[in-house]
Amino acid sequence: MYESTLLDHYHHPRNTGKLEPADRQHREPNPLCGDVIEVFLKLDADGKVADVAWEGSGCAVSQASMSALSEKLVGKSKVELDAMGVQDIERSLETSINPARLKCATLGLVAVQKALRQEKP
Amino acid sequence: MLDIFAIRKDFPILARQVNGKPLVYLDNGATSQKPLSVLQAMDDFQRNHNANVHRGIYTLSEEATALYEGAREKIRQFINARSVEEIIFTRNATEAINLVALSWARQKLVAGDEVLTTEMEHHSNIVPWQMLAKERGIMLKFVPAKPDLGTLDLGLFETLLTPKTKLVCVGHMSNLLGTVNPVKTFVEKSHAVGAKVLIDGCQAVPHLPVDVQQLGADFYAFSGHKMLGPTGIGVLWARKEILDATEPVLGGGDMIKEVTKVGATWNDLPWKFEAGTPNVVGAIGLGAAVDYLTKVGMENIWQHEQDMATYVLPKLTAIPGVQLFGMQKPSLDRGAIFSIWIDGMHPHDIASIFDEQGIAIRAGHMCSQPMLEVLGKPAAARASFYLYNTQAEADVFLNAIEDAKKVFGV
Ligand SMILES: Cc1ncc(COP(=O)(O)O)c(C=O)c1O
Numbered sequence: 001m002y003e004s005t006l007l008d009h010y011h012h013p014r015n016t017g018k019l020e021p022a023d024r025q026h027r028e029p030n031p032l033c034g035d036v037i038e039v040f041l042k043l044d045a046d047g048k049v050a051d052v053a054w055e056g057s058g059c060a061v062s063q064a065s066m067s068a069l070s071e072k073l074v075g076k077s078k079v080e081l082d083a084m085g086v087q088d089i090e091r092s093l094e095t096s097i098n099p100a101r102l103k104c105a106t107l108g109l110v111a112v113q114k115a116l117r118q119e120k121p
Numbered sequence: 122m123l124d125i126f127a128i129r130k131d132f133p134i135l136a137r138q139v140n141g142k143p144l145v146y147l148d149n150g151a152t153s154q155k156p157l158s159v160l161q162a163m164d165d166f167q168r169n170h171n172a173n174v175h176r177g178i179y180t181l182s183e184e185a186t187a188l189y190e191g192a193r194e195k196i197r198q199f200i201n202a203r204s205v206e207e208i209i210f211t212r213n214a215t216e217a218i219n220l221v222a223l224s225w226a227r228q229k230l231v232a233g234d235e236v237l238t239t240e241m242e243h244h245s246n247i248v249p250w251q252m253l254a255k256e257r258g259i260m261l262k263f264v265p266a267k268p269d270l271g272t273l274d275l276g277l278f279e280t281l282l283t284p285k286t287k288l289v290c291v292g293h294m295s296n297l298l299g300t301v302n303p304v305k306t307f308v309e310k311s312h313a314v315g316a317k318v319l320i321d322g323c324q325a326v327p328h329l330p331v332d333v334q335q336l337g338a339d340f341y342a343f344s345g346h347k348m349l350g351p352t353g354i355g356v357l358w359a360r361k362e363i364l365d366a367t368e369p370v371l372g373g374g375d376m377i378k379e380v381t382k383v384g385a386t387w388n389d390l391p392w393k394f395e396a397g398t399p400n401v402v403g404a405i406g407l408g409a410a411v412d413y414l415t416k417v418g419m420e421n422i423w424q425h426e427q428d429m430a431t432y433v434l435p436k437l438t439a440i441p442g443v444q445l446f447g448m449q450k451p452s453l454d455r456g457a458i459f460s461i462w463i464d465g466m467h468p469h470d471i472a473s474i475f476d477e478q479g480i481a482i483r484a485g486h487m488c489s490q491p492m493l494e495v496l497g498k499p500a501a502a503r504a505s506f507y508l509y510n511t512q513a514e515a516d517v518f519l520n521a522i523e524d525a526k527k528v529f530g531v
Binding site: 001002007011032033034035057058059060061098100101104 | 466467468469470473474476477484485486499500528529530
């Protein structure tokens with residue numbers, strides 16, 4: 001699981017920071033391990049993701065997954081994002097995620113999906 | 122000296138491979154593996170003697186009752202309780218502690234009274250008291266821990282202890298640090314102000330000799346599954362005088378003497394606190410576990426764990442970047458539990474890398490969030506040893522830390 005792509009994303013996370021103001025914002029904790037990811041999204045006129053930033057802390061799997069995911073978000077609609085799953089993250093990270101770590105790997109995706117379900121703040 | 126290789130043969134699961142490697146099971150703090158004798162005792166009961174207990178007049182029911190009550194007597198002997206009346210079967214230690222909170226404490230404590238627990242406790246010895254405190258206006262206070270030493274602050278304990286203190290709750294051995302707390306001192310000081318003492322013995326009873334009469338506490342809780350027994354069975358030991366003066370909380374079958382439309386009278390101890398059909402198989406399994414532990418000898422098991430700690434501690438603390446929580450050096454007040462933090466590597470990642478090598482350790486908050494907060498860390502990776510763990514397994518564990526550090530470049 002700890003292949004070079006995953007470790008690279010963990011050590012050099014992409015798109016970190018905040019977007020202020022953001023069109024959508026959501027903070028998703030994982031109570032099991034204390035990992036947290038907060039995402040900030042800007043949307044275009046069609047409601048597709050125009051820009052993304054995120055902050056987080058926790059294990060390599062959750063942080064690298066969010067980093068890799070953040071590179072795939074721009075241009076995606078809510079429907080497209082809802083259809084995404086761990087397999088997309090595995091593809092981006094070029095590794096397979098152990099079943100015990102699925103929650104870690106999808107923490108960022110869940111944060112993004114929940115952010116898009118909200119109304120504009 | 123334990124004959125570990127003979128012992129290991131008694132535990133079928135230890136022959137398993139995990140991810141192509143021999144299983145190295147180092148999560149005994151969470152639950153222990155089960156010897157064949159325990160599995161067989163439970164199987165034999167269900168195949169050959171199964172019936173409900175305390176009910177039938179027929180042979181099978183008498184056999185089942187004798188086996189169930191026989192297990193209680195084994196546990197009485199194992200912790201040297203005065204009488205089987207003081208041995209109440211519960212689901213686990215958590216339920217045992219909650220039983221004290223919901224019965225004795227709820228009936229005797231009033232607003233303004235104080236309960237003391239410690240920062241080092243497992244959540245199960247904190248949350249029930251928080252719930253009770255909220256419901257009844259009771260004040261809950263925490264005996265601070267000294268994070269650098271891994272011990273409780275006895276000086277502050279004494280200042281927190283006042284005539285308002287009605288109950289003191291303390292763990293016998295910490296599941297995060299492996300520290301053996303001076304519970305006898307806690308008992309003496311608490312009794313001096315008239316407070317009762319509840320000891321969470323979950324990590325002690327499996328690992329060292331425990332004599333409840335010698336400790337002199339009022340309540341003592343432990344779980345079967347951490348001491349070679351099955352899940353779903355635990356024990357509350359409590360003084361007979363206290364149990365006699367306490368009303369039951371669960372009503373139903375088995376806990377009554379006589380029921381009329383007007384009311385009911387309670388059964389004798391310990392059944393007064395065991396409403397409904399109990400976990401008969403679980404109790405029998407725990408009885409067999411106690412037989413096994415007694416055969417090996419608790420002194421020998423504790424000595425083995427001391428030997429393990431003596432072997433592991435200097436090597437573990439010498440690995441650059443490894444921060445070990447609690448006592449850094451071998452000590453009679455420390456078991457073979459090793460919780461670590463490595464900067465740049467989350468405990469879950471450590472545990473995943475270990476899993477790839479067949480090594481089972483625990484990662485996370487270990488149900489000890491208040492203590493982790495004191496230590497200033499969100500989580501820990503914990504290896505906890507037991508009677509069947511070998512020095513070779515300790516080496517696998519130590520080498521795996523070095524390997525994991527390489528993967529992460531720390
Ligand atoms: C010190 C301590 N107390 C209580 C418990 C709770 O045990 P159980 O979950 O079996 O009730 C544990 C188990 O993790 C423990 O280590």
